[in-house]
Each structure stands twice: as C-alpha cells, then as structure tokens.
Amino acid sequence: MRLLSIIIVGLFFGIAGVFAQELNLATFNVRNDNNSSDSVRGDGWKVRYPVIADLIRFHEFDVFGTQEALLHQLEDLKENLPGYAYVGKGRDDGKQAGEYSAIFYDTRKFKALEHGDFWLSEQTGFPNKGWDAALPRICSWVKLELLENGKTLYFFNVHFDHVGVVARSESAKLIIRKVKELAGGHTAVLTGDFNVDQHSPSYAELTGTPIMKDAFDIAEVKYATNGTFNSFNPNSKTESRIDHIFVTPDFEVIKYGVLTDTYRSKLQDQDEAYTSSNFPKEVSLKDYRARTPSDHFPVMVKVVMP
Numbered sequence: 001m002r003l004l005s006i007i008i009v010g011l012f013f014g015i016a017g018v019f020a021q022e023l024n025l026a027t028f029n030v031r032n033d034n035n036s037s038d039s040v041r042g043d044g045w046k047v048r049y050p051v052i053a054d055l056i057r058f059h060e061f062d063v064f065g066t067q068e069a070l071l072h073q074l075e076d077l078k079e080n081l082p083g084y085a086y087v088g089k090g091r092d093d094g095k096q097a098g099e100y101s102a103i104f105y106d107t108r109k110f111k112a113l114e115h116g117d118f119w120l121s122e123q124t125g126f127p128n129k130g131w132d133a134a135l136p137r138i139c140s141w142v143k144l145e146l147l148e149n150g151k152t153l154y155f156f157n158v159h160f161d162h163v164g165v166v167a168r169s170e171s172a173k174l175i176i177r178k179v180k181e182l183a184g185g186h187t188a189v190l191t192g193d194f195n196v197d198q199h200s201p202s203y204a205e206l207t208g209t210p211i212m213k214d215a216f217d218i219a220e221v222k223y224a225t226n227g228t229f230n231s232f233n234p235n236s237k238t239e240s241r242i243d244h245i246f247v248t249p250d251f252e253v254i255k256y257g258v259l260t261d262t263y264r265s266k267l268q269d270q271d272e273a274y275t276s277s278n279f280p281k282e283v284s285l286k287d288y289r290a291r292t293p294s295d296h297f298p299v300m301v302k303v304v305m306p
Contacts, residue, residue, distance in 0.1 A: 027191035065157030172205035197240035219256035
C-alpha cells in the first residue's frame with residue numbers, strides 16, 4: 001500500500017510538471033537611438049545595446065515587449081540575441097518608419113500563430129494621433145504557442161503618450177476593450193511603458209476591471225528597490241512605476257523585479273589605480289562611471305502559465 005501511495009504521488013507531481021509552465025516575461029523601454037544627445041553624454045545606442053542583449057540573455061527573458069526602438073535597433077538586438085524573433089510595425093507609417101512597440105520571443109520555446117497592430121486612437125486601423133496625444137502611438141500583439149505542450153497565450157505591448165492626459169486615459173480603456181476583443185477569455189499578458197504610475201487614474205482604468213491584474217500586486221516575491229524610470233542616472237530614486245506588466249488572473253506570479261543592472265565606462269584621464277591595504281595587491285580598482293543600459297529599468301516577472 002505504501003509503495004502504491006508513492007507511485008500515485010509521483011504520478012501526480014509528474015503530471016503537474018507537464019501542465020505547469022514557468023516563463024520569464026518582461027518589458028523594456030530601450031530608448032530610441034537619437035544619434036545626438038545620448039551619444040554626447042556617453043549613453044549612445046552603440047555602447048548600450050550589447051549590454052542590453054547580455055542582460056536579456058542572462059535573465060533569460062522568454063517573451064518581452066520593447067518600447068521606443070527603431071527598426072535598426074530591433075535588428076541590432078535580434079543579431080545579438082540568437083534564437084529570438086520579433087513582431088511589430090513602425091508607428092509612423094504602419095510599416096518600418098518610426099518607433100515600434102515590438103515583441104520579442106524565444107523561438108526555441110514559442111511559435112507565433114497570429115500577430116497584429118492597432119493605433120491608440122479613435123481610428124485604430126491606420127497611423128494617426130488619438131485624442132490630445134503629441135505623437136502617434138501603436139500597440140502590437142501576438143498569439144504564441146508553446147512548442148512543449150501546445151498551450152497558447154496572447155501578448156500585448158504598448159507605449160502610451162507622454163503628453164496627452166486624455167490620450168492616456170482613453171488608451172487604457174481601449175487596451176482593455178482590445179484585450180477582450182482579440183483574446184476573449186484567453187490567457188493574456190499586457191506590457192508597456194504606460195507613462196503613468198501606480199497612483200494615476202489611467203492606471204486605475206487598467207486595474208479596475210477583472211480582466212487584468214498588475215503582476216506587482218500579486219507577486220509572491222517583489223524585488224523593486226526603485227521605480228522604473230532613471231533618466232540615465234543610476235543614482236536617481238523614484239517610487240513611481242511607469243513600466244508595467246499586467247496579466248490575466250489565471251497566471252500565478254512567482255517573482256516580480258525591477259532590474260536595476262548597471263555597467264561601467266571609463267572616465268577620461270583617470271588611469272590611476274586605487275592603492276589600499278584593505279584588499280589583495282592583485283586587485284586593481286579604477287574610477288569608472290556607472291551607467292544604465294537605458295533611461296528605463298526593465299521589469300521582469302517569473303510566472304506559472306495556467
């Protein structure tokens with residue numbers, strides 16, 4: 001009888017392992033390549049994107065939404081992320097012009113079944129500015145199939161306007177309608193730079209329905225020592241989270257993290273090493289500048305897919 005119980009328990013956990021699927025989902029505003037001011041400060045795209053690619057590989061993002069990237073930036077990331085593909089369109093012409101809200105996914109785990117785009121506007125089917133927005137804004141989405149078990153999920157990614165208060169409020173309502181329309185009652189994820197923090201009325205529009213939950217609120221473990229915008233200053237501090245990950249209630253969120261990773265760049269004329277008796281003589285320390293890979297920190301969650 002004891003042997004039978006062990007076998008039954010083993011089968012139970014084996015079956016549970018088949019049906020439970022852990023995924024790392026993320027959102028990352030990678031900052032547009034403006035070819036001028038960022039480079040002058042030492043925060044140019046050519047310096048940053050190898051760090052961004054390494055960060056993504058190290059943290060093992062399975063699916064992640066990007067904001068602000070231009071076509072050549074997406075291609076740079078794709079080249080440095082073997083095994084990843086992306087979907088999305090440029091917001092300016094619905095083809096390749098302007099910033100994207102592209103979604104990357106690991107092709108070793110997923111197959112894209114369907115994908116599409118719509119604009120945050122009264123007219124969602126073509127490039128245009130909605131309400132009081134300063135710029136055209138686009139949402140990209142994809143339906144992904146897990147190669148391991150055939151399960152599917154919808155993934156939406158967006159970048160709300162940075163000026164239009166009405167546009168942000170109406171965009172939040174539109175996004176919820178589109179999630180219901182396109183995904184129905186299906187498992188879904190919404191990521192993005194929403195340009196509103198957790199105290200905003202527009203944020204309440206997103207969380208005030210039973211459709212989506214903020215992953216931060218339901219995570220078992222939270223690692224968020226800072227907010228999500230840093231303005232390329234690693235010493236800045238904010239409590240505002242303007243980059244969010246929302247999930248349908250059928251997800252279990254194991255971990256939530258604002259990834260405050262930094263890297264170092266050499267200072268001019270600072271080649272002298274520190275001398276100290278407090279560490280071994282083999283250790284050489286020099287003055288370098290701490291930098292952030294983007295003016296936003298990425299947000300990552302580890303979830304169990306239902």
